[in-house]
Amino acid sequence: MTMFWIAVAVMALLAAFLVAWPWLGKTFNKTVDGQRLNVALTRQRLQELRREVAEGLIESKDLETAEQELKLALAVEQGEAEQQRATGSKAVFIAGLLIAVMVSALSYWKANEIDALQDWQQANSQLAELGRRVVVEADPTVTVDELQRFALALRTKLNAEPAAPEGWLLLGRLYASLSRLDSAIEAYEKSLSLDPERGGTLLSLSQALVMVGNEESLIRAKQLLTKLQLQEPENQSSLGLLAIAASQLGDTPLAIKSWTALGAMLPADDPMQASIQQRISELSGMSSTRLLVQVALSEEVKAQLPEQGYLIVFARSSDGAMKMPAAVIKQPLSVLPIEIELSDSNAMLPNYNLSSLAHAQVIARVSRDENVEIAPGELQGEIQLEVAKGTTMRAEILIDKELN
Structure with missing residues (x-):
């Protein structure tokens, strides 16, 4: 306009x-x-x-x-x-x-905005078909463009009929699948305001908040998951997520309690039992896999260092099969060099942590925000190493390049 x-x-x-x-x-x-x-x-x-x-x-x-x-x-x-x-x-x-x-x-x-109007009209005309493929059939051939059109059409429908908590929940899950976490959280919050007791919304919103990973989001996720546990004590997903949020917030007693409760619910031969017991051992101060990373900055990129930002250090599988970090630390940018400790307690998923890796790609990145996704102008350094499970390893990373 x-x-x-x-x-x-x-x-x-x-x-x-x-x-x-x-x-x-x-x-x-x-x-x-x-x-x-x-x-x-x-x-x-x-x-x-x-x-x-x-x-x-x-x-x-x-x-x-x-x-x-x-x-x-x-x-x-x-x-x-x-x-x-x-x-x-x-x-x-x-x-x-x-x-x-x-x-x-x-x-x-x-x-x-003729082009945008045409896209919107096309999305609206395909709402029913895309809804069937995405929601009912869970069609694996659905493309990212189709998901975006479905989200656009659904958002338009919700503008006309906003009193639909299940619609906002679905929209949030679409945004989350498109890695639009801010939009997903906004949609989940609208769904929750219409139906505060809906367990699916509480869990989905908590997952998005844990993915964001800053302190404020983790505190909010912990509150929601505690509420969900009171409503559904046997909900295994909420227990595991609560344990992860508590670990990242440093609430060790709650983390141990949640992992223990989850382990008690699972069969003794469940593959997750080993990972849960390892988490409990780590939180109890017993032997765990640790990586001490010395992070330094090269002379070539010192001029590009922002006055305010975040240092993000994370490890993931070096074969590229899993893009999500197995362990991640995010903290406000401070004086470099600095030593950062990564361990299994910094994992985002209960069965995917530092100990589960054989070969790791370890990345240190300076970002202006807390988002781990790459953005132009960010500074980064990385190394490859073999993971020795149950030991304390040391490594050095030199941040020496600017991302485009």
Whole structure:
């Protein structure tokens, strides 16, 4: 809409310019003054001719011929001047009309966002089909573009019918699958405001908050998961997530309690039992896998270091099969070099941690925000190492390149 109003202002100024054109310069005045001078000179010459006839200098018959020639010359000169003015005015009018048409077309296109409107109309027409494929059939061939169209159509429908907690929950899960965590959290919060006791919303919102990973989000997730545990004590997903949130907040007693409760619910031969017992051992101060990372900054990138930001250090599988970090630490940027400790307690999933890796890619990144996704201008360094499970390892990372 800003573009539209700018275009309106430009067209108004253009219209004012066209109206005021004859008075903007001296050309018009010069033309009028020239016409008046020609008329005055013609009249003077006629008077002189009549005087010469009276004095006998020329004959009467010659006077009539001279008068006709003078009047004809004056008429021709005035006609040429009128034609020049008409030609100039026509050119200005045509130029102004063309500019006005182009500005109007451009402003209409921008103001109405034709491409976005077409995408929106297409998304709305496919809402039912995409809903069937995504929700009912869980079709694995659904593309990212189709998920985005489905989210757009669903968001439009919810604008018209906002009192639908299940709709906001679905929209949040769509956004989460598209890695739009801020939008997902906003949708989950709207769903929760309409139905505060819905367990699925409590769990999905908590997962998104734990993924964000800052202290405020973790505290909020801990509150929601505690509430969900009171409602559904046998909910294994909420127990595992609560244990992770408590670990990252440093609430060791709650983390141990949650892992212990989860282990008691699972069969003794469940594959997750080993990971749970390892977590409990680590939190209890027993032997665990630890990585002490010395992070330093190279001279080449010191000038690009932001005054405020975050240092993010994380380890993940070096084969690229799993992009999510197996262990991650995020903290406000401080003086470098600094030593950071990564361990299994810094994991985001109960069965995917530092001890589960054989070969790790360890990355240290300086970011202006807490998001672990790559953004242009961030600084990074990385190393590859073999993980020795149950030991304390040491490594050094030099942050030496700027990401594009």
